[in-house]
Amino acid sequence: MGQWPQIDVPLHHSSVVNTPPNSQSFCRLTISAALALVAFTLGVLAPLIVTATPPNILLIVADDMGYHDLSLHGNTNFPTPRIDALAAGGVRFTSGYVSAPICSPTRAGFMTGRYQQRFGHESNPPTATTRGLSTSEVTFATLMKNAGYATGAVGKWHLGSDPEFYATARGFDSFFGFLGAGRSYFPIASPTSLEVISSNGVTQPETGYTTDRFGQAATNFIGRHASEPWFLYLPFNAVHSPLDPDTARVARLASYSYSSPDRKSQAAVTLALDDNVGLVLDTLDALNLATNTLVFFINDNGGDPDWPSDNSPLRDAKTSIYEGGIRVAWVMRWPAQIPAGQVLTNPVISLDALPTALAAAGVPIPTSHPLDGVNLLPLVTGQTNALPRDTLYWRTWGRTFGQSAVRRGDWKLHINNTNSFVQLFHLNPDGTGEYNNLATNNPAKLLELMGAFSQWEVQTLEPLWGRNVLPMINSPYVDSSDLGWLVQGASTAYSYALVKLRERINWSADFTLRWQMQVDATGTNGVIAFGSAASEASLFRAGLDVIAGRLLIIEPSGAQSVLNGLTFPNGVLDLEIAYSRADNSLTLRQGTNSLKRTLSTSLSAITQIGYGVRKARTSFGFFEIDPAVKLAIKKFTAAGGSLQFDVQLERGAPASLILERTAALDTPFETVTNAPQLFLGNKLFRFQVSGGAEAAAFYRIRAQL
Numbered sequence: 001m002g003q004w005p006q007i008d009v010p011l012h013h014s015s016v017v018n019t020p021p022n023s024q025s026f027c028r029l030t031i032s033a034a035l036a037l038v039a040f041t042l043g044v045l046a047p048l049i050v051t052a053t054p055p056n057i058l059l060i061v062a063d064d065m066g067y068h069d070l071s072l073h074g075n076t077n078f079p080t081p082r083i084d085a086l087a088a089g090g091v092r093f094t095s096g097y098v099s100a101p102i103c104s105p106t107r108a109g110f111m112t113g114r115y116q117q118r119f120g121h122e123s124n125p126p127t128a129t130t131r132g133l134s135t136s137e138v139t140f141a142t143l144m145k146n147a148g149y150a151t152g153a154v155g156k157w158h159l160g161s162d163p164e165f166y167a168t169a170r171g172f173d174s175f176f177g178f179l180g181a182g183r184s185y186f187p188i189a190s191p192t193s194l195e196v197i198s199s200n201g202v203t204q205p206e207t208g209y210t211t212d213r214f215g216q217a218a219t220n221f222i223g224r225h226a227s228e229p230w231f232l233y234l235p236f237n238a239v240h241s242p243l244d245p246d247t248a249r250v251a252r253l254a255s256y257s258y259s260s261p262d263r264k265s266q267a268a269v270t271l272a273l274d275d276n277v278g279l280v281l282d283t284l285d286a287l288n289l290a291t292n293t294l295v296f297f298i299n300d301n302g303g304d305p306d307w308p309s310d311n312s313p314l315r316d317a318k319t320s321i322y323e324g325g326i327r328v329a330w331v332m333r334w335p336a337q338i339p340a341g342q343v344l345t346n347p348v349i350s351l352d353a354l355p356t357a358l359a360a361a362g363v364p365i366p367t368s369h370p371l372d373g374v375n376l377l378p379l380v381t382g383q384t385n386a387l388p389r390d391t392l393y394w395r396t397w398g399r400t401f402g403q404s405a406v407r408r409g410d411w412k413l414h415i416n417n418t419n420s421f422v423q424l425f426h427l428n429p430d431g432t433g434e435y436n437n438l439a440t441n442n443p444a445k446l447l448e449l450m451g452a453f454s455q456w457e458v459q460t461l462e463p464l465w466g467r468n469v470l471p472m473i474n475s476p477y478v479d480s481s482d483l484g485w486l487v488q489g490a491s492t493a494y495s496y497a498l499v500k501l502r503e504r505i506n507w508s509a510d511f512t513l514r515w516q517m518q519v520d521a522t523g524t525n526g527v528i529a530f531g532s533a534a535s536e537a538s539l540f541r542a543g544l545d546v547i548a549g550r551l552l553i554i555e556p557s558g559a560q561s562v563l564n565g566l567t568f569p570n571g572v573l574d575l576e577i578a579y580s581r582a583d584n585s586l587t588l589r590q591g592t593n594s595l596k597r598t599l600s601t602s603l604s605a606i607t608q609i610g611y612g613v614r615k616a617r618t619s620f621g622f623f624e625i626d627p628a629v630k631l632a633i634k635k636f637t638a639a640g641g642s643l644q645f646d647v648q649l650e651r652g653a654p655a656s657l658i659l660e661r662t663a664a665l666d667t668p669f670e671t672v673t674n675a676p677q678l679f680l681g682n683k684l685f686r687f688q689v690s691g692g693a694e695a696a697a698f699y700r701i702r703a704q705l
């Protein structure tokens with residue numbers, strides 16, 4: 001244990017300690033009406049798995065499929081007979097997860113078998129800068145290639161678009177597909193560099209329907225390599241936006257009924273996916289390869305909440321780490337080894353595909369990059385009923401603004417750092433149960449899972465790039481290390497983040513909200529932004545920026561309106577923001593001072609409110625206890641004869657926090673309390689001391705490791 005730093009907090013100290021950006025007091029939004037602001041475990045290579053001929057490995061990935069949007073999960077209007085048959089021939093997991101609720105991080109997990117937070121790949125790579133799957137990571141393809149497999153990738157890459165990130169630079173012998181997050185399923189007149197379909201770097205003509213093209217390209221790959229072991233990674237972009245059904249498949253759904261035309265279109269997009277899964281499986285049959293091919297079918301994240309998708313009965317959707325964002329269709333088939341017709345409830349995760357494939361192929365687990373996934377073969381072949389792992393972890397958007405979750409057994413901890421709350425759920429077998437917060441009545445389980453999470457999180461990096469925020473600002477990414485992550489900003493003095501609302505709101509009527517925020521001596525602090533996540537391009541609808549005593553309304557076009565003459569009594573901006581749907585205007589008021597601007601984009605159906613702070617803001621201090629642990633005092637107040645200390649553990653294992661007191665700095669400290677009276681959220685603890693002679697005392701807080 002390191003030497004204790006001197007952390008003396010005299011009682012009379014009453015100056016404001018700046019609170020961090022995730023404190024509600026820092027940027028308080030009060031919206032009228034009911035809006036709440038929102039082991040490495042080496043898969044033991046089972047002897048019976050060793051086969052004379054190494055199996056082929058086929059990893060099929062779907063995109064943004066709603067949990068309920070396939071007949072495999074009981075939807076009678078979304079027929080997926082080929083996927084259903086695949087599952088019937090092997091095993092379906094009812095608690096199958098992915099390691100992220102959005103596209104690219106999930107793919108990074110697939111490709112490495114490791115929690116992508118280990119290498120900072122926690123958001124989709126920005127398009128304006130060079131970002132992609134860390135070249136220091138060893139990929140699934142490289143491991144298979146080194147074992148003598150032919151390796152191919154077909155479909156949506158989304159792991160970086162610069163040459164060093166191209167699939168053929170990451171262990172694949174061949175790649176046919178596009179590099180970005182999504183594209184039209186139909187030919188594009190002038191595809192961008194992220195949309196264009198290339199084959200080993202050579203641009204391909206725009207023709208046909210992409211899902212069919214990828215199915216055919218997969219078939220071609222398998223045909224070319226039928227006489228040798230191969231690994232094919234087949235990430236379809238179906239059923240991701242846009243909503244591009246082809247007419248023939250829409251016609252095949254004539255006998256089904258849908259709640260909306262868009263739902264029918266989405267069913268048709270899904271049917272195309274199912275058809276092409278079937279095409280690939282038929283190819284395996286035709287080439288007599290099916291028996292010795294290990295097939296995975298895994299969807300990459302939950303259905304988009306702004307899309308005609310259905311994640312029922314799960315809570316929430318894509319981008320969330322409630323079950324609706326991360327519990328997905330998850331299937332394995334290997335007729336030579338895995339008994340058919342199994343439905344297993346063991347929690348599994350996308351990270352398991354890599355170690356399972358390595359075990360099947362008899363390839364050693366790499367020691368340089370320990371895997372987080374485990375070999376599933378002993379489970380699915382009936383050698384064991386349990387996996388050598390009992391806990392799964394999720395985090396999205398980093399430590400400061402992030403949401404995190406832990407599942408152990410049927411318990412699930414959910415942490416929201418933005419709003420400083422935690423929830424503890426007991427999941428039902430069908431994944432429901434996430435509306436019944438049991439944290440208050442189960443403190444021991446709460447602390448157990450928080451402890452597990454902290455031990456996991458210390459192994460992770462902060463995201464190397466931010467979430468796709470404020471895309472209208474075209475500027476270099478900046479290091480906003482005081483926020484703990486990299487976000488896009490207008491200059492090195494800015495940092496922004498959009499924070500998704502806990503529950504979607506549909507502002508079908510006018511709204512008024514009050515914005516209170518501390519500003520610095522120049523009347524400067526940060527932004528508030530309104531967004532909608534229908535697509536990245538529409539994410540940002542309007543923003544308000546406070547700078548040098550002025551308030552700017554900024555629109556995606558770059559148009560600005562300025563409200564001058566703001567006042568900041570006691571260093572706090574207190575502003576009313578009113579939106580009128582009638583004329584699509586924002587009105588800002590402070591006293592008699594007001595500004596009205598008619599917006600070019602509607603603020604209805606807003607799903608996100610974000611805020612940010614200036615990098616140059618005065619920061620509250622961290623103090624080092626030990627290299628593995630940092631603490632920060634978030635707030636220190638004294639009122640009415642009582643004291644309150646809010647203490648945040650920034651990283652490291654949970655510590656026993658001890659509040660100590662002394663009457664004079666040259667005399668020993670005595671313990672006041674070693675049990676925080678109130679636990680507020682992820683690593684945020686509150687000490688409250690009432691009465692007594694505190695006025696004459698100095699205080700410090702120690703962490704007992």
Ligand SMILES: [Ca+2]
Binds near residue numbers: 063064
């Ligand atoms: Ca996706």
